[in-house]
Amino acid sequence: MKRVLSIQDISCVGKCSLTVALPIISAAGIETAILPTTVLSTHTAFKGFTFRDLTDDIDPIIAHWQQEKIVFDGIGTGYLGTFRQIELVETIFEKFSHEGMLRFVDPAMGDNGKLYVGFDEAFAKRMGKLCGKADIIVPNLTEAAFMLGEKYMESGYTREDIQALLKRLCALGCPVAALTGVSLEEGKCGVMAYDSRTGDFCEYYSEKLPYSFHGTGDVFSSACFAALIHGQSLEKALATAVEYTVESIRQTVSYEGHNWYGVDFESAIPRLLELLAR
Numbered sequence: 001m002k003r004v005l006s007i008q009d010i011s012c013v014g015k016c017s018l019t020v021a022l023p024i025i026s027a028a029g030i031e032t033a034i035l036p037t038t039v040l041s042t043h044t045a046f047k048g049f050t051f052r053d054l055t056d057d058i059d060p061i062i063a064h065w066q067q068e069k070i071v072f073d074g075i076g077t078g079y080l081g082t083f084r085q086i087e088l089v090e091t092i093f094e095k096f097s098h099e100g101m102l103r104f105v106d107p108a109m110g111d112n113g114k115l116y117v118g119f120d121e122a123f124a125k126r127m128g129k130l131c132g133k134a135d136i137i138v139p140n141l142t143e144a145a146f147m148l149g150e151k152y153m154e155s156g157y158t159r160e161d162i163q164a165l166l167k168r169l170c171a172l173g174c175p176v177a178a179l180t181g182v183s184l185e186e187g188k189c190g191v192m193a194y195d196s197r198t199g200d201f202c203e204y205y206s207e208k209l210p211y212s213f214h215g216t217g218d219v220f221s222s223a224c225f226a227a228l229i230h231g232q233s234l235e236k237a238l239a240t241a242v243e244y245t246v247e248s249i250r251q252t253v254s255y256e257g258h259n260w261y262g263v264d265f266e267s268a269i270p271r272l273l274e275l276l277a278r
C-alpha cells in the first residue's frame, strides 16, 4: 500500500485542508499520514476564527518519524500559515527525500484575485520559493500571479498567455506546473499544465458551473495528488481531479440549504473511484 504525508492545517469546521485531504486520499486506497500545522476553529472565511500554531511540534514529530524510519511515497502540502512552516516543509522534503518520492505543492493562499486573510505579497513570494522545490505545483491564477509578482489575469487571456505563465512558474524551479481555474471558452473551466522536461502542455476542461465554493481547490489538489500516487499519468490525474471537483459541486447544489462553506465531496466519492479505475 502506498503511503503519503499531507501537511496543512486542520480547520475543524469548514471542509478544507486536512478534513478534505485525509478522507479523499484515503478513499483512493492510499495510507494518509498527516502533519497538522495549525488548528483553527473554522477556515478563515468565517469571522472570529481561533488559531493555534503547532509549528513547535513539527521538529519533534519529524525526529520521531526519522527514528522509526518512516518512508513516504509522496508528500503533499496545502495551506501553510507562517514563514517558519514553509521553512519546515523544505526541511521535511530534504529529510524524507528518496528516489521516486513525489513532492506535491498546492500554494493555497488565495482566490479571485485576492490573498486569504493574513497573507501578504512577501508570503506569496516565499511560497514561490517552496514551489521551486516541488516536483509539481497546482496554483490557481491568483496564487500564480502573487508568487510571480504579476498582475492577476481575471479573464480575457489566451491559451498562449497561460502557456507563458506556466513557463514562468516552472522557472521557479519545479519541473511541472498545473494552473487551475483556467477558462478559455465560455461555459468551460479546467486546468492547463506544462512539463518543462519534455516541453509538453496538456489541458482538461469540464462544465463551468455558476457557483463558487470554498475548499474546491483543496478537493482538486487532494484528488490530483491521490491520482498521481495511484499511478495515473499527469493528463489523466488532472482529468480525474477536474471531474471529481465538478461532481462535488454538483452534489452540493443538488439540495436546498446546502453549506456555503464547503463542497459535498463526500457524496462524490463513488465518482472519484470510477475516475481512478479508468
Ligand code: PXL
Pocket (backbone or CB within 6 Å): 009, 011, 016, 017, 040, 042, 043, 044, 045, 079, 108, 116, 214, 215, 216, 217, 218
Ligand atoms: O481552502 C484553503 C484554506 C485552507 N485552510 C485555511 C483556509 C483556507 C481558505 O480560506 O482559511 C485555514
